[in-house]
Amino acid sequence: xxxxxxxxxxxxxxxxxxxxxxxxxxxxxxxxxxxxxxxxxxxxxxxxxxxxxxxxxxxxxxxxxxxxxxxxxxxxxxxxxxxxxxxxxxxxxxxxxxxxxxxxxxxx
Amino acid sequence: xxxxxxxxxxxxxxxxxxxxxxxxxxxxxxxxxxxxxxxxxxxxxxxxxxxxxxxxxxxxxxxxxxxxxxxxxxxxxxxxxxxxxxxxxxxxxxxxxxxxxxxxxxxxxxxxxxxxxxxxxxxxxxxxxxxxxxxxxxxxxxxxxxxxxxxxxxxxxxxxxxxxxxxxxxxxxxxxxxxxxxxxxxxxxxxxxxxxxxxxxxxxxxxxxxxxxxxxxxxxxxxxxxxxxxxxxxxxxxxxxxxxxxxxxxxxxxxxxxxxxxxxxxxxxxxxxxxxxxxxxxxxxxxxxxxxxxxxxxxxxxxxxxxxxxxxxxxxxxxxxxxxxxxxxxxxxxxxxxxxxxxxxxxxxxxxxxxxxxxxxxxxxxxxxxxxxxxxxxxxxxxxxxxxxxxxxxxxxxxxxxxxxxxxxxxxxxxxxxxxxxxxxxxxxxxxxxxxxxxxxxxxxxxxxxxxxxxxxxxxxxxxxxxxxxxxxxxxxxxxxxxxxxxxxxxxxxxxxxxxxxxxxxxxxxxxxxxxxxxxxxxxxxxxxxxxxxxxxxxxxxxxxxxxxxxxxxxxxxxxxxxxxxxxxxxxxxxxxxxxxxxxxx
Numbered sequence: 035x036x037x038x039x040x041x042x043x044x045x046x047x048x049x050x051x052x053x054x055x056x057x058x059x060x061x062x063x064x065x066x067x068x069x070x071x072x073x074x075x076x077x078x079x080x081x082x083x084x085x086x087x088x089x090x091x092x093x094x095x096x097x098x099x100x101x102x103x104x105x106x107x108x109x110x111x112x113x114x115x116x117x118x119x120x121x122x123x124x125x126x127x128x129x130x131x132x133x134x135x136x137x138x139x140x141x142x
Numbered sequence: 143x144x145x146x147x148x149x150x151x152x153x154x155x156x157x158x159x160x161x162x163x164x165x166x167x168x169x170x171x172x173x174x175x176x177x178x179x180x181x182x183x184x185x186x187x188x189x190x191x192x193x194x195x196x197x198x199x200x201x202x203x204x205x206x207x208x209x210x211x212x213x214x215x216x217x218x219x220x221x222x223x224x225x226x227x228x229x230x231x232x233x234x235x236x237x238x239x240x241x242x243x244x245x246x247x248x249x250x251x252x253x254x255x256x257x258x259x260x261x262x263x264x265x266x267x268x269x270x271x272x273x274x275x276x277x278x279x280x281x282x283x284x285x286x287x288x289x290x291x292x293x294x295x296x297x298x299x300x301x302x303x304x305x306x307x308x309x310x311x312x313x314x315x316x317x318x319x320x321x322x323x324x325x326x327x328x329x330x331x332x333x334x335x336x337x338x339x340x341x342x343x344x345x346x347x348x349x350x351x352x353x354x355x356x357x358x359x360x361x362x363x364x365x366x367x368x369x370x371x372x373x374x375x376x377x378x379x380x381x382x383x384x385x386x387x388x389x390x391x392x393x394x395x396x397x398x399x400x401x402x403x404x405x406x407x408x409x410x411x412x413x414x415x416x417x418x419x420x421x422x423x424x425x426x427x428x429x430x431x432x433x434x435x436x437x438x439x440x441x442x443x444x445x446x447x448x449x450x451x452x453x454x455x456x457x458x459x460x461x462x463x464x465x466x467x468x469x470x471x472x473x474x475x476x477x478x479x480x481x482x483x484x485x486x487x488x489x490x491x492x493x494x495x496x497x498x499x500x501x502x503x504x505x506x507x508x509x510x511x512x513x514x515x516x517x518x519x520x521x522x523x524x525x526x527x528x529x530x531x532x533x534x535x536x537x538x539x540x541x542x543x544x545x546x547x548x549x550x551x552x553x554x555x556x557x558x559x560x561x562x563x564x565x566x567x568x569x570x571x572x573x574x575x576x577x578x579x580x581x582x583x584x585x586x587x588x589x590x591x592x593x594x595x596x597x598x599x600x601x602x603x604x605x606x607x608x609x610x611x612x613x614x615x616x617x618x619x620x621x622x623x624x625x626x627x628x629x630x631x632x633x634x635x636x637x638x639x640x641x642x643x644x645x646x647x648x649x650x651x652x653x654x655x656x657x658x659x660x661x662x663x664x665x666x667x668x669x670x671x672x673x674x675x676x677x678x679x680x681x682x683x684x685x686x687x688x689x690x691x692x693x694x695x696x697x698x699x700x701x702x703x704x705x706x707x708x709x710x711x712x713x714x715x716x717x718x719x720x721x722x723x724x725x726x727x728x
Contacts, residue, residue, distance in 0.1 A: 083249075084249065087244070087247050087249050087325055091327040093327075094327055094331070095331060095380065114715070116637025116638060116714060117720055
């Protein structure tokens with residue numbers, strides 16, 4: 035009886051030791067995974083920021099104005115004239131793709 | 143909670159340790175027991191040894207266990223691993239307009255430096271660098287890269303293409319550092335609001351960005367605060383700003399003007415929707431201040447904020463508002479305007495002779511200096527000065543750009559009766575167009591003092607009352623008359639009911655006296671006139687119009703048509719209440 039008690043005790047001890055050993059390495063793996071993810075996030079954030087900057091640069095009013103003039107034939111966009119109060123949601127959308135093909139503008 | 147938990151566990155661990163310590167002592171005693179003992183006692187000793195070994199093991203495991211327990215429960219290790227900041231570089235906060243369009247942001251670039259003592263092929267390196275950067279002086283480069291040196295900057299900022307080219311040299315003595323720089327995607331747009339930056343303390347891998355002008359300068363510390371993640375939101379409306387600059391640039395060309403400025407301000411809140419000054423500059427490459435001549439000749443001079451001018455007749459609105467508010471006159475009171483009016487050795491004249499008498503409304507409509515001077519006499523010097531102070535005309539505006547702090551109005555040395563009269567029609571007191579905008583918003587709004595601001599999230603509480611609401615209403619009707627009948631008739635056909643006052647002031651010579659062929663022409667307008675939503679100030683420096691075949695410089699021919707066009711175009715953008723044409727023309 036006593037021997038059984040010792041054996042189970044040692045077995046539990048060994049199991050626990052094994053568990054904590056594997057837990058240790060599991061933790062390390064997770065930590066390095068976090069590190070990797072974090073650097074990916076930073077990288078993606080930097081990419082996102084660069085894209086946002088580029089977007090802001092491409093959307094600068096001066097360029098938009100030039101594009102509107104260049105593509106007047108297709109877009110027919112006119113300056114808004116004074117009129118009763120309007121919401122931007124009440125403005126008409128761009129013509130549907132079937133009527134308007136951006137590639138045409140490039141080809142010309 | 144955590145504390146009580148901790149003390150509970152501490153007590154348990156302590157009791158276990160004490161128990162173990164008792165066993166430990168018994169074991170220790172057993173170790174030194176003599177060998178020739180009776181069997182019973184020997185048996186007891188060996189049990190003691192086992193207990194000793196077991197308690198040693200227990201103490202060891204307990205200490206390891208408690209350590210694990212405390213580490214896990216305090217979450218110390220976890221916090222650094224899991225919630226550590228993912229922002230690697232301490233970036234300066236972005237600046238955005240009221241709807242989030244980016245006005246200023248940061249981009250990553252690289253700097254190029256050298257460790258000359260590590261150069262492998264010096265001659266080739268110099269030759270290649272000169273090929274990549276043709277503007278570099280060979281002499282200086284040769285000196286910088288001499289073997290005696292340990293460190294030399296080559297370029298503070300290089301483009302990705304240049305970096306690629308330098309990489310291709312394959313020289314181990316050339317090194318790149320990471321560097322953030324400020325980027326203004328809209329280039330010249332709103333340049334005077336944003337200001338500019340320079341690099342501060344420089345390291346190899348980063349450089350401090352310091353705002354030196356405009357909003358960048360005013361909010362330098364706030365923008366550089368690393369704990370800040372939100373962008374700085376300005377009240378500027380990008381489309382409006384763009385339109386205003388567009389119209390203003392066109393006007394400046396048409397009128398051959400030296401400079402121009404404009405301010406668009408929301409009446410109720412004092413929020414500035416557009417603030418422009420021409421000529422402007424590209425803040426990505428801010429010009430250096432002039433070393434010679436007047437600073438106002440430089441494109442970095444902000445005419446709308448820094449430029450203090452004698453603005454002329456636009457001030458008549460203030461004088462008349464005060465006279466009405468004090469109950470001295472009503473809009474229909476007749477005032478003697480027989481000219482010229484002599485005060486001491488000083489003569490006050492009108493542009494035309496308007497007859498012997500004019501009503502107060504017509505003094506504003508026809509812009510009579512004599513009539514306004516008479517009102518100033520009735521108001522008296524002290525009350526006028528006090529009123530101007532309440533209106534904010536005697537102090538800096540407090541606008542959130544660095545230049546505003548130093549833009550102090552120029553007051554007469556002695557505020558006597560003569561200066562009081564000249565100030566009544568806008569001479570002898572120099573203020574900036576921003577001052578004027580705030581003053582008009584105060585008088586034509588609802589009479590509460592309006593403080594100009596560039597922040598979208600500015601405090602919306604009302605300032606102290608300057609004039610009564612009734613006065614304010616009467617003034618709105620009167621400035622509407624100026625557009626319908628008077629000097630500002632070119633602002634009639636805008637689609638919006640405009641009310642405003644023109645001002646044409648001879649420019650003061652730096653040597654004293656006034657030029658007769660150089661003027662500052664301004665138009666200060668409120669739209670819509672019956673319940674103003676926006677104040678629009680347009681101001682030209684030395685404009686001339688030749689439409690009539692002869693030069694006309696008055697604001698009615700210069701600032702007014704341009705302001706009218708500006709209002710027509712920003713109206714739809716700012717959703718200003720529309721007044722149909724028929725109603726507009728009655």
